[in-house]
Amino acid sequence: MNNIKYILLFVLLIGFYACNEDDNILPEETVLPELTTGTADFSNYVALGASFTAGFTDGALFRASQENSFPNILSKEFAKLGNDTFTLPLMNDNIGGLLIGGTANDRFTPRLYFYSDQDDTDNFSSGPYPLGVVPHKLDFTAEIPTTEATTKLNGTFSNMGIPGAKSFHLLFDGYGNPANLATATANPYFVRIASNSTATILGDAIAQNPTFFTLSEIGGNDVLGYATSGGDGSNLITDASTFNSVFNTLITTLTSTGAKGVITNVPYITDLPHFTTVPYNPLSPLNPNFGPQIPTLNNIFGALNQVFDVIDPSRKIVFSQTAASPVVIHDETLPNIATLITGALNTSPTFPTFVESLGLPIQASPLIAGLLGKAYGQSRQATEKDLLVLPSSSIIGTTNQASVSALMAAKVPQQLAEQFSAEGITLPLADKWVLLPSELKEINNATDAYNATIKSVIDSNDNIALVDLNNILAELASAGINFDNFSLKSNLVTGGAISLDGIHLTGRGYAYMANKFLEAIDAKFGSNFVASGNVANANDYPTNYSSEP
Template sequence: MKNIKYILLSAVSLTFFACNDIEDVDRVEAELMVDSPALVAGSADFSNFVAVGNSLTAGFTDNALFIASQENSLPNMLSQKFALIGGGEFTQPLMNDNFGGIAVGGNRILEPRLVFGGAGPVSLESIIGPVTVSTDLAFNNPTGPFNNMGVPGAKSFHLLAPGYGSLANLSLGLANPYFVRMTGATPNVSVLDLTLAQAPTFFSLWIGNNDVLGYALSGGDGTNPLTPVEGAVGVGFSATYATLIGALTANGAKGVVANIPNVTSIPHFTTVPFSPLSPANEAFGPQIPTLNGVFGQLNQVFAFLESQGVTGATDRQIVFSETAASAVVVKDESLTDLSAQIAAVLSASDTFPVFVQSFGLPAQAAPLVANLFGTIYGQARQATAEDLLVLPSSSIIGTVNTDSVAFLQSQGLSEALATQFSLEGITMPLADKWVLLPSEQEEIAVAVSAFNDIIAANASQAGLALVDVNSILSELATSGIATGDFILKSNLATGGAFSLDGVHPTARGYSFLANEFMKAIDVTYGSNFEASGSLLSPSDYPTNYAAGLQ
């Protein structure tokens, strides 16, 4: 079996085009001229608008924050409309460049933005060459106060955390670099402290996405757990959210809040197919007969275990098709670990030593190889359509896992043989961090439902406007949503709504959401952004930023 490196996932390759599915070449524009009512604020006071939240509030897009993205942030768009009916100045903690990324004392800690590379997202520097990230926490933080209090990466409880903006806490993992830029001479204050100090008359609060998104982005591997529903303030989502709403409305401020989408519908989790291994791929196709011969040994074990009463063992059999795309191999920790059974059955087999010898190993190595098979494939199976592969897995599948190679060599395998059993998603099951299993998706769905019930209850009790982003994103992921001359969809790069990171909206996507915020404000406070024709035109906003953006 030859060494397989860097299998190209042609199914993930993207062709970039403007996002519209409406053939409007022959469309005749005929606008009915009617008198629109004057724009009014209703009972809302927009004179001091402060937006609170995470990356979705900050204007994060293409996996970075940069000047152009901040200028097209959702709350900045809202502030421009609010200014027409009494809204004041809206100040943002602007980055220092359009590269994105952050440095500390000249040492880069966050990378520049993504750009479109012709087939999909690539790093900015792969297109324009090395850049100097000029946003440096040690030298050039802006001076507040800031009306945009969106902190990328913040969870609900982070908004209450003292020291979350302290540079001294950054190396301890207790601070957020984006908030460090905003705290100035008061590094130990919280996001909520700085917000309340401005005495907002109107606020937006969109928080909670990261309370589930962090878990999802890590493939549910446990390194970034879901925020519990219950618990003390600063721990459980329910008490934390109620505290935020209580503090923001204590002095009579009105506002708009948004709920949390089920993140499994965003392109970060829907772009990479579960079966990307094509027999037409020159690096993979010729190896299929050999691979099936290797897995044939394992499949016989699964068949035997099924006959011995191990229900579902045959569901784990691994077969690669020579005529159609095949699913990757994944580790499913929800499965019963059959490591010991696999090792025992192979060790007892009269033919397994002959199989071991076919790899140039002595027959005496059969017990060792049997144990390794058990260790590697004890919870392995091929992926199904129910599994969601995270977007970064597209660059991992088919590559050699060097840690696995080192481990297998330490067990006595040659480097060549160790390499053959270390091909990500082929001979080495994809680790949990690359795959959202059905069980993990259910955990996310339960959490999102609970969080959204809490958000809705608090909004209702406080008389706040509520934007149902969950329903909006669900519609984007299915039928798409017509807006202006476009149909926005959730497809990565081509759908128009989501940026190249597969998580955050494009500027056009943010403008569409800003309109939804204004519609919700109209319903609750009697303003008339929609009826007066004052909504934004999404076609005025880009779906991507050029690599050479200055």
């Protein structure tokens, strides 16, 4: 019996170890297929476009961002098929910004960086974009740019992405002429690399005889300049007929030698955090710089609101002591009722008493009535349909010194002049800080027209694939996108996809974009970049760059 017992124990032990060995057997690794080209020829890849193509990030172009541009990421995959000659017009360093004639300027500044300040509760603190909605600040690097725009680079460059370029700029033969920098009709990024002073972006790209190309975000800047300037008329939207002509010329020329390529459509740019981060109602009663002033402000606007009650109640200005209040804005689409305001105040029996409450003599009543009419003839408080541009966050609540000077010139005491010059509170925010619903409609209408042109090109040309950039940015702005188990969203700073300027992508965002190009290439031309695992990995690309240059 003992022998049987030991035999049974031995059998159980064998079974136990056998189970353990089975449990430790690793699954066979998935064998991916070999990379195949399909019908496209990637041996000479040239990228045309604007800021996204260049790798613009955090408000600037710099070496690290160029190396993480989506065309450079694509070129690494194409190199596996024999294309290892992709060249970049590299900046001098990671500072970003440009010198023009040895001088720094306000248009091409160093890149932004992020730093945390958990103790900062001031909605209107210092810095370029100090936002009260999250405990952080953005600032420029303390370094001075070292890249000189007029120092021409030798050779040709595969990445022809030119930050700031509108559609028609790709055909403009003075866009790389340094003599045109003084009139801002030349682009310093193209000046650095143009083959000669009469070269065009398209011409220099075609001269490289590309076998494959990408043409990305053409049309984006055609509406972006209008949007970032609040639709104030200083940067007009490109009309649809011009875009249609230019875009068809670009595609016809690029494909004329048999080259294949991928293009993008135009996103609704106002989905970007540059236009969605600053709320229409940022004036919190908890802000120590604003809350205590609310009773006085409501008293000041009380006289004006009596006039609005009669003429147009929707224009009344009231600040809440229990909830966040909207800013006061100038709306040029409103009928100008300045004369009506002035007349009503001058005939009001209580207005002289109000003027005295401001510390002024009754004789100043006509003057104050005229100034109020001029200031609030086309004003109202913002609504959720208005979009405030990101830089407005550094303006709201500050004192407009030009307004102070103008009021003092009209014999208004300095203290009172300052009280009536608080941006977005007693001084309506100027047009450049706000996109009105009518301006938003203009942007969307133009975007729709551009995309109709792009769709017609896609439908009529078998050599072109499409990346739906419009849909990508819409997904980022809503539910977000999963990228290698990272959640990418469009939130400023924390979203991971959009860089600190609120418009351009992060390195990881550009990597995701590159993968969408590879998907489109596979679907259209029969390659298998995605199926063979030859794609960008999220972990290899940053969402934020160090503040160190």
